[in-house]
Amino acid sequence: MATYHQNPRSRFTKCFIALLLQIPDDEKGYELDLFCVPKHYEEDLDRVIIPHGLIMDRTERLARDIVRDMGGHHIVALCVLKGGYKFFADLLDYIKALNQNCDKSVPLTVDFIRLKSYCNDQSTNSVKVIGGDELSTLTGKNVLIVEDIVETGRTMETLLSLLSECNPKMVKVVSLLVKRTPRSSGYRPDYMGFEVPDWFLVGYALDYNEYFRDLSHICILNEKAKVKYKV
DSSP states (O other): OEEEEEOOOOSSSOOOEEEEEEOOTTOOOBOGGGSOOOGGGTTTEEEEEEOHHHHHHHHHHHHHHHHHHHTTSOEEEEEEETTTHHHHHHHHHHHHHHHHHSSSOOOEEEEEEEEEEEETTEEEEEEEEESGGGGGGGTTOEEEEEEEEESSSHHHHHHHHHHHTTOOSEEEEEEEEEEOOTTOOSOOOSEEEEEEOSOOEEBTTBOBTTBSTTOSSEEEEOHHHHHHTOO
């Protein structure tokens, strides 16, 4: 069910209403054998929660919203690796298509950063930033951060704090997923694809210790797989 949420005010963005698609806690999802799932993962997944086609449709709409709001500005699209690379590539493809077919367009350049805050399926209290030395190139720029999932929100708050030291002109954040969890700091991105329950999700470049990035759909990882792939 689509639900409106008020985005909290920050020093980077204006406060506005963001639309997202909410996955309820009692969502049953879909049986794996209804979809094409790599055979090597068939025993590791409980069910499909967000099919690839729905991800693509939602991503296309997010691209339209971004072009509507940011059209006319030169934007540096900052991909948060590794999990964000697939969403980043698909989102930019849709933005490029809109640039070619709409009156309003968004000039884009790209950059990349890597954040690490997980060990196995547990979020740690520390956030490791890889590539942060390059953030100084974003001074005075309009930045669109592209993330795969916001969970507690602390990782993104850390990145936004680092970015603020570089004095960008504007920063907005788009995340494919936002997790509904009691551990949340309350942070909400400017653009959100889906709000999901507090499950450990894999697929569409979301990983568990580097596995499952090659899975097209977003699925729930089963407990047996957490042990199987634990480091």
